[in-house]
Amino acid sequence: MSDLKARIQGIRDAFNQALGQVEGLKALEELRNQYLGRKRGIVKDLLNDLRSAPKELRPELGQVVNRLKQAVESGLAERLEELKSGESDGSSERGIDITLPGIAPELGSLHPLNVVNRDLIRIFERMGYEVAGASEIETDFYNFEALGLTKDHPARDMQDTFYITDEVVLRTHTSNVQIHMMQNRKPPFKAIMPGRVYRKDADITHSPMFNQVEGLVVGENITFTDLKGTLEHFLKQLFGSDTKMRLRPSYFPFTEPSAEVDVTCIICGGKGCRVCKNSGWLEILGAGMVDPVVFENVGYDPETVSGFAFGLGVERVAMLKHSISDIRMFFDNDLRFLSQFN
Numbered sequence: 167m168s169d170l171k172a173r174i175q176g177i178r179d180a181f182n183q184a185l186g187q188v189e190g191l192k193a194l195e196e197l198r199n200q201y202l203g204r205k206r207g208i209v210k211d212l213l214n215d216l217r218s219a220p221k222e223l224r225p226e227l228g229q230v231v232n233r234l235k236q237a238v239e240s241g242l243a244e245r246l247e248e249l250k251s252g253e254s255d256g257s258s259e260r261g262i263d264i265t266l267p268g269i270a271p272e273l274g275s276l277h278p279l280n281v282v283n284r285d286l287i288r289i290f291e292r293m294g295y296e297v298a299g300a301s302e303i304e305t306d307f308y309n310f311e312a313l314g315l316t317k318d319h320p321a322r323d324m325q326d327t328f329y330i331t332d333e334v335v336l337r338t339h340t341s342n343v344q345i346h347m348m349q350n351r352k353p354p355f356k357a358i359m360p361g362r363v364y365r366k367d368a369d370i371t372h373s374p375m376f377n378q379v380e381g382l383v384v385g386e387n388i389t390f391t392d393l394k395g396t397l398e399h400f401l402k403q404l405f406g407s408d409t410k411m412r413l414r415p416s417y418f419p420f421t422e423p424s425a426e427v428d429v430t431c432i433i434c435g436g437k438g439c440r441v442c443k444n445s446g447w448l449e450i451l452g453a454g455m456v457d458p459v460v461f462e463n464v465g466y467d468p469e470t471v472s473g474f475a476f477g478l479g480v481e482r483v484a485m486l487k488h489s490i491s492d493i494r495m496f497f498d499n500d501l502r503f504l505s506q507f508n
């Protein structure tokens with residue numbers, strides 16, 4: 167019985183294919199004869215063969231053959247209409263079965279760096295920060311000089327640089343945005359500067375292009391306590407409310423005093439592991455009070471204006487959050503990697 171059913175399915179398929187290839191009324195008529203011809207049609211033959219099937223199966227098989235007959239009839243009628251009106255969506259010509267379920271298009275997803283970037287921006291927007299930007303190609307003045315990194319300052323070595331000319335560089339941090347903002351605005355304001363930055367640096371944790379988010383708050387009576395409270399709130403939002411923070415004295419030419427900011431290791435929770443090199447802490451930010459010399463360079467009065475600034479790397483945050491050990495994974499565009507962040 168299943169033999170006969172398979173045969174019927176084969177006939178159905180063959181008919182559909184032939185129907186799709188029919189290009190004229192004459193060919194359609196020939197097809198009709200071939201399948202529904204009274205004396206020697208394929209359907210007729212099937213009905214004849216039914217007589218040799220076991221009696222108890224006949225009613226069911228009869229139904230199957232009848233359904234085939236109906237399908238052939240309606241297929242022929244439909245094709246006739248198409249041929250008459252000269253219209254066709256093309257699907258039958260190509261032998262496509264439009265009743266098959268479709269192939270769902272694969273959904274894309276945000277790049278893991280964009281996810282982290284958006285998270286960072288959202289946290290600061292909730293604290294009332296505006297988002298600012300500027301060019302990635304910058305003059306020496308905005309990238310270095312105005313920030314206290316005078317020519318030949320040894321601290322320039324901290325940021326290996328792509329020089330376009332002696333005076334034009336690919337920005338090494340988004341601090342250039344801070345200078346543009348302060349030149350164009352009067353305090354008070356608070357802003358974050360997300361963006362791409364460039365350094366002549368490449369290994370499994372450094373990429374010649376990477377993303378930063380820097381922040382700047384300027385006004386009157388802004389103190390180190392404000393900086394500490396802001397960063398603590400930010401890091402708890404980012405890594406969870408159990409996160410602890412510590413400040414270590416550090417040096418940047420554009421902040422004084424300066425600090426390196428650590429959080430409790432998000433992998434081991436502070437117990438000590440390979441990622442935090444058994445210290446329990448991870449370095450995550452650079453920060454400090456804006457150096458008076460920077461205020462002077464942009465025409466602010468350092469006696470009345472004070473402020474703080476901070477900066478962090480987006481890749482580093484994403485690598486820590488997802489335990490990614492090689493920064494190059496972000497830029498290889500390997501779907502096996504990218505689709506894990508759906």
Ligand code: PHE
Binds near residue numbers: 380421454477
């Ligand atoms: N601009 C610093 C860097 O890219 C980060 C930083 C910003 C540090 C603001 C302190 C204050 O290395």
